[in-house]
Amino acid sequence: WTNYIHGWQDRWVVLKNNTLSYYKSEDETEYGCRGSICLSKAVITPHDFDECRFDISVNDSVWYLRAQDPDHRQQWIDAIEQHKTESGYGSESSLRRHGSMVSLVSGASGYSATSTSSFKKGHSLREKLAEMETFRDILCRQVDTLQKYFDACADAVSKDELQRDKVVEDDEDDFPTTRSDGEFLHSTNGNKEKLFPHVTPKGINGIDFKGEAITFKATTAGILxxxxxxxxxxxxxxxxWQKRLDKEIEKRRRIEEAYKNAMAELKKKSHFGGPDYEEGPNSLINEEEFxxxxxxxxxxxxKIEEQSQSEKVRLHWPTSLPSGDAFSSVGTHRFVQKPYSRSSSMSSIDLVSASDDVHRFSSQVEEMVQNHMTYSLQDVGGDANWQLVVEEGEMKVYRREVEENGIVLDPLKATHAVKGVTGHEVCNYFWNVDVRNDWETTIENFHVVETLADNAIIIYQTHKRVWPASQRDVLYLSAIRKIPALTENDPETWIVCNFSVDHDSAPLNNRCVRAKINIAMICQTLVSPPEGNQEISRDNILCKITYVANVNPGGWAPASVLRAVAKREYPKFLKRFTSYVQEKTAGKPILF
Incomplete structure (x- = not known):
């Protein structure tokens, strides 16, 4: 798929060294490729509906490819997947775990990345930890001191008990003698000192137990x-940190959402011109976007047309209808036609039965002309089936809604009245292909396929692409006729009838959707008699136009879109064309 203008094109595609390249043709490979993509991170997606198509996407770049048949497509997909596997991408052996430079820097920087408040809090916490370390040292020393005190007390108690037992034994063996009371008492006091000596444990001198206990309590309180x-x-x-984490989580959520939306929008813009978004049965574009x-x-x-029109205003229109003989070249043929006057009744182009007008489509032309003259001139203003969609001055546009198999086939009928021109002039400019590009802005190109007669030709034309709608082409027979008046009071009537036909020189192609048409431009000339013996001027003539169009656009364009475009384009076409005819005929002899 090259683009939405040229659509699918044949290209020479090369798969080599994990790279997919394409060239315009095999002969141009030496001039370099038109494009290439690396398949390492490519995603291959077979199409759901088209069995011959598959897409290759790398980030926002997408290639749309179509093979000759489903088997050929599968061969290409297998080959591309094999190249991806052989390249080592995605295998565990090819993956390497790298250290995070951010983590290393963050770890080395300590508190350098934190805010001032965080730094103060961290500084205070480190001070408190240092205080706790000091308290721990003090508490350890106090515990050691108290432990020594308790150990000394325990040793002293043990020694006191042993000493007491020994004194008791000595007292039982040595009874006191009969002496004076003083001696006895002295002896008794001596024994009491021996029995209850004042024991001071060794190693606990200088320890203030009460002070140590208070200090211990203060230390533990300080620790707590x-x-x-x-x-x-x-x-x-x-x-x-929890608040900051919540903020970061919310910020990340918003960023991820914005990233997701941006990627979706980027993907949409990137692929909006792809084949999935053009007119078709499986189009991804909805009716409103269409x-x-x-x-x-x-x-x-x-806008382009307005600029072109402004440019043409400064230039003179080329003369296509000389005042003498009227020349008109269609394709490779030319014919000379004398200007018509009101007294002329028939000429070589009046009747389809004339010898030079007989061709293989003569019966069809006659049938179409008779049908239009019978039904197209009927007034539809009071018909409930016809809707008046546009009314601007003398111009009225009617539409009757008709759908067949989901395709819009709305017949359209427009009536208009234009002063200063004749029906012959209007039909001549509408039929003459030499001046068609002067007033028709929707045609991309056209050519005459076959000249059937002086008043009948087969034309093939392609219309400009209006994306996302598919491009349309039309192959039709165009015939111009003068309808003979049945009575003297009947107005002079001319008709141009365009209807679709088939021709071997213009077969169907894949680039365009072939539209079917049945169009008639019927023009009647009304003349108001001039005053006195004056000649008829353009101020005395009025052309009543009836334009009928039955178009089958084909394709899958939504009905609402087709009706909206028709409502917009048909009145604009009729005003543009009639203004063109008025401008071209101004100051020239009247062609009846």
Whole structure:
């Protein structure tokens, strides 16, 4: 798929060294490729509906490819997948775990990346930890001191018990003698000192137990207070980090959502011109987007047309109908036709039965002309089946809604009255292909396929692409006729009848959707008699136009879009064309 203008094109595709390249043809490989993509991270997606198509996407770049048949497509997909596997991409052996430079820098920087408040909190916490370390040392020394005191007390108690037992034994063996009371008492006091000596444990002199106990309590209280402060700091720190984490999570969620939307929009814009978004049975574009895209494209064409028209205003229109003989070249043929006057009744182009007008489509032309003259001139203003969709001055456009198998086939009928021109002039400019590009802005190109007669030709024309709608082409027979008047009071009537035919020189192609048409331009000339013996001027003539169009656009364009475009384009065409005829005929002899 090259683009939405040229559509699918044959290209020479080469798969080599995990790279897919394409060339315009095999002969141009030496001039370099038109494009290439690396398949390492490519995603191959077979199409759901088209069995011959598969897409290759790398990031926002997408290649749309179609093989000759489903088997050929599968061969290409297998080959591309094999190249991806052989390249080592995606295998565990090819993966390497790398250290994070951000983590290393963050670890080395310590608190350098934190805010001022976080730094102060961290500094206070480190001070409190240092205080707890000091308290721990003090507490250890105090515990050691108290332990020594308790050990000394325990040793002293043990020794006192042993000494007491020994004194008791000595007292039982040595009874006191009969002496004076003083001696006895002295002896008794001596024994009491021996029995209850004042024992001071060795090694506990200089230890203030009460002071050590108070200091121990103060140290433990300090530890608890510091621990409480540390816990408070950590809770605040945790709350602060939790808030920052919540903010980061919310910020990440928003960024991920924005990234997802941006990628979706980028993918949509990147692929919007692809084949999946053009007119078709499986189009991804909805009806509203389809209408907006068509309307935007038509607005651009209108702007280009206005600029072109402004440029033409400064130039003189080329003379296509000389005042003498009227010359008209169609394809490779020319014919000379004398100008018509009101007294002329028939000429070589009046009747389809004339010898030079007989051709293989003569019966069809006659049938079409008779049908249009019978039904197209009927007034539909009071018919409930016809809707008046546009009314601007003398111009009225009617539509009757008809659908067949989901395709819009709305017949359209427009009536208009134009002063200063004749029906012959209007039909001549409408039929003459030499001046068609002067007033028809929707045609991309056209050519005469076959000249059947002086008044009948077969034309093939392609219309400009209005994306996302598919491009349309038309193959039709165009015949111009003068309808003989049945009575003297009947107006002079001319008709141009265009209807679709088949021709071997213009077969169907894949680039365009072939539309079917049945169109008639019927023009009647009304003359108001001039005053006195004056000649008839353009101020005395009026052309009543009846334009009938039955178009089968084919394809899959939404009905609402087709009706909206028809409502917009048909009145614009009729006003543009009639203004063109008025401008071209101004100041020239009247062609009846």
């Amino acid at each position: 207070a510091t621990l409480s402060h540390c816990i408070e700091l950590m809770v605040k720190r945790e709350d602060s 209408f907006d895209a068509v309307e935007a494209a038509l607005d651009r064409q209108d």
